[in-house]
Amino acid sequence: MPTSDIVERRTVLIIATLAAFLTPFMGSAVNIALPSIAAEFALDAVSLSFVASSYLLATAIFLVPLGRCADxxxxxxxxxxxxxxxxxxxxLSALATSGLVLILFRFLEGIGSAMIYGTGIAMITSVFPPEERGRALGINVTAVYVGLSIGPLLGGYLTEFLTWRSIFLTNIPLGIYIVFMIRRHLAGEWADACGERFDIVGSAFYGAMLLAVVYGFSRLPDPGGVAAxxxxxxxxxVFYAWETRxxxxxxxxxLLAANRAFAFSNLAALINYGATFAVGFLLSLYLQVVRGLDPGAAGLVLITQPVIQALFATPAGRLSDRVExxxxxxxxMGLTAVGLALLTLLTAATPMTWIVASLVLLGFGFALFSSPNTNAVMSSVDRSLYGLASGMLATMRTTGMMFSLAIATVTFALFIGSTQIGPEVQEPFMTSLRVAFSxxxxxxxxxxxxxxxxxxVRK
Known part of the structure; x- marks a missing residue:
């Protein structure tokens, strides 16, 4: 193998992996800071969820169009x-002066995240051969889980000692360093669909579809939510009719209709993230509001799941190079379901060992699922579709995350209403928690x- 190819692969893996760390670190760190953000801006439970979901909404809307742009x-x-x-x-988020301003800047942050998510995995897949792809993708997924691991811990202490704004500021040096690395060390470019037209109309229909559905779920059971x-x-x-013509x-x-492996791998990702993403959001509130832990201590508990994920993601990716x-x-997916079932039994006095054990199961299950599923998606399409496939998979992930938060938001609306989450609503909060986990x-x-x-996936 030429030395230049080895250097290119290593450089792409480093850059994509650093960026893969950046976005989940931000998300998990902000989750632990949500009670502090709610207190500063006097946000109710439903409004608070938009601090997280506005970011995910923007990411979901722009992932597929920007993945196609990348191709x-x-x-x-x-x-x-x-x-x-x-x-x-x-x-800009660190400088926000109100809850609405923060939500708007988080939406902008989601657009940047869409550009990263929709291209990072595609770049790795472009330079690594199939027999090495699972290992490389496993390393990339491990970086995601390292970000998720450090996020609650560092985010908790940053919130406690330097306010929640410092969480956003910590991302800036790493972002600058990634851009420097790209400009200095990465000369190649990948545009396997160069010359094809970009579908602006379809992208608009796609974004409108997701915006209406996600907004509708966030407003349930209000009639306006149903209408949306x-x-x-x-x-x-309309989107389907346009895209087929x-x-x-x-x-x-x-591609979805003809490629069974691609379609069902994406569906599995949608379900998995839809069933797991809000766990950190809900347990962060539970540990701080119900159990009275400070942000740093809550972060130490929540770090369990992503640490396990980080430890086993790369071996799981390597295993998927050899096993279907x-x-x-x-x-x-089965282990993850067991971990979620354990959390349905949560009470105000549940032992911390029970919570940690549930998070260990979730982490191990998620590690076994994520890397092999990513490998299955990227290995099931032609290289001219890598950007689209990467964007599609990330869309399933992000849409699942939004759906997960929407379920949490609906349970809050049903059992708590438009009041701030605090000790006075502990009983309905615990009810909404158990319903969501069920x-x-x-x-x-x-x-x-x-x-x-x-x-x-393999022939």
């Missing part, structure tokens, strides 16, 4: 711009069958 105009170019936007919006979901479904019909679609609908990914991923456990159980249904 056409260059993955490195879009990736670099994403790091710049993400870093700048982190600075109906509008979102109507947009999905346009010459160069933003989302290849035929659907078997490894399905076993992971829904997540059922979802994850269904996800086992979606994971198994993908069929063989």
């Amino acid at each position: 056409i105009y260059g993955r490195k170019r879009v990736f670099t711009l994403g790091v710049v936007v993400f870093t700048a919006s982190a600075l 979901i109906v509008i979102g479904v109507a947009f999905s019909v 346009v010459e160069s679609p933003v989302l290849n609908i035929g 990914p659907r078997y490894v991923a399905s076993a992971g 829904i997540f456990a059922v979802l994850c159980t269904a996800g086992i069958f979606a994971s198994l249904a993908r069929g063989r």
